[in-house]
Amino acid sequence: MSDRLDRHKIEEHIGIENTAISFYLEDEVTSTNDRVFALCQQEEQANFVALCAEFQQQGRGRRGRTWFSRKGEGLMLSVGLTFSDEQAAVMQDWPFLTALAVRRALLWYLDLDVAIKWPNDLLVDGKKIAGILIERRAKYPNRLILGIGMNVLTRKEEFEPDLQSRVTSLIELVKRPIDRSALAGEVIAAIYRTYVDVLQGQRFHDLYDEFIASCETIGKRVTVHVGEHRHEGVVTKIDREGTLFLQKENGESVTLISGEIVMQIDQ
Structure with missing residues (x-):
């Protein structure tokens, strides 16, 4: 069509x-x-x-x-x-x-x-x-x-x-x-x-x-690809500059200003 x-x-x-x-x-x-x-x-x-x-x-x-x-x-x-x-x-x-x-x-x-x-x-x-x-x-x-x-x-x-x-x-x-x-x-x-x-x-x-009202990423367990690097964890917040905050399973907090998110299927 x-x-x-x-x-x-x-x-x-x-x-x-x-x-x-x-x-x-x-x-x-x-x-x-x-x-x-x-x-x-x-x-x-x-x-x-x-x-x-x-x-x-x-x-x-x-x-x-x-x-x-x-x-x-x-x-x-x-x-x-x-x-x-x-x-x-x-x-x-x-x-x-x-x-x-x-x-x-x-x-x-x-x-x-x-x-x-x-x-x-x-x-x-x-x-x-x-x-x-x-x-x-x-x-x-x-x-x-x-x-x-x-x-x-x-x-x-x-x-x-x-x-x-x-x-x-x-x-x-x-x-x-x-x-x-x-x-x-x-x-x-x-x-x-x-x-x-x-x-x-x-x-x-x-x-x-x-x-934020339209963003479904916060609170989700995700994998974020940034170049050749991959980060996995739970998205805890996105701030007023658009920066994403990710909490890894080991407790480490990562901040990202760009990347591609893959939602994990257990969500």
């Missing part, structure tokens, strides 16, 4: 009359993150560049994994944000701010609760529905690329067998027709509103209560 993204409908939901947003819709790209980075290079004066693609040949997730979605079935988009030197400190907030923005867009579509798995996976009933990859390149330290992949029209049986118990899709959750174009526009609009709020002084700690 698939449909075509509609540029006019996406722009309608973005609110394209706002000329601060540079929006692109392309049929096929190598990677939406790579393509947005190139577009940011072309549009040096643009602070907010967004791209949707029907298909990406080399989509990627965290830890070098591949993010794959059939053409016309998923939502694959990236947003490039530019910050001044004075605003650089807020860039560390964006893993959490992006998760909150995408969650708000999903709630526009879902009657079910959407949870966040630290730092920025989106889950429904414990299954992943969307992932976020944020990239920053050393040559351009004031630019962030936010990559969002969402499962929309893929049926459970169409996922790889080893993923079927761990992922879900909007079509499995929503009984009414799904409009990928409207949803894409809502995601971009939610990120843009967050970007404007940040430029006006908002920080993650201002949205901390919303994040």
Whole structure:
């Protein structure tokens, strides 16, 4: 099952009359993150560049994994944000701010609760529905690329067998027709509103209560992968900077500012 993204409908939901947003819709790209980075290079004066693609040949997730979605079935988009030197400190907030923005867009579509798995996976009933990859390149330290992949029209049986118990899709959750174009526009609009709020002084700690209320990680026994290292224990808290505190079985406390969490099955 698939449909075509509609540029006019996406722009309608973005609110394209706002000329601060540079929006692109392309049929096929190598990677939406790579393509947005190139577009940011072309549009040096643009602070907010967004791209949707029907298909990406080399989509990627965290830890070098591949993010794959059939053409016309998923939502694959990236947003490039530019910050001044004075605003650089807020860039560390964006893993959490992006998760909150995408969650708000999903709630526009879902009657079910959407949870966040630290730092920025989106889950429904414990299954992943969307992932976020944020990239920053050393040559351009004031630019962030936010990559969002969402499962929309893929049926459970169409996922790889080893993923079927761990992922879900909007079509499995929503009984009414799904409009990928409207949803894409809502995601971009939610990120843009967050970007404007940040430029006006908002920080993650201002949205901390919303994040904690939607985060299902606290109190869970988890394995956290950070590069080649692995930490196991119980998550005791996430502070107002987004730092995760992990209590190991030997009593040692570990603080982590990034990583990939795997929930342990005894939870």
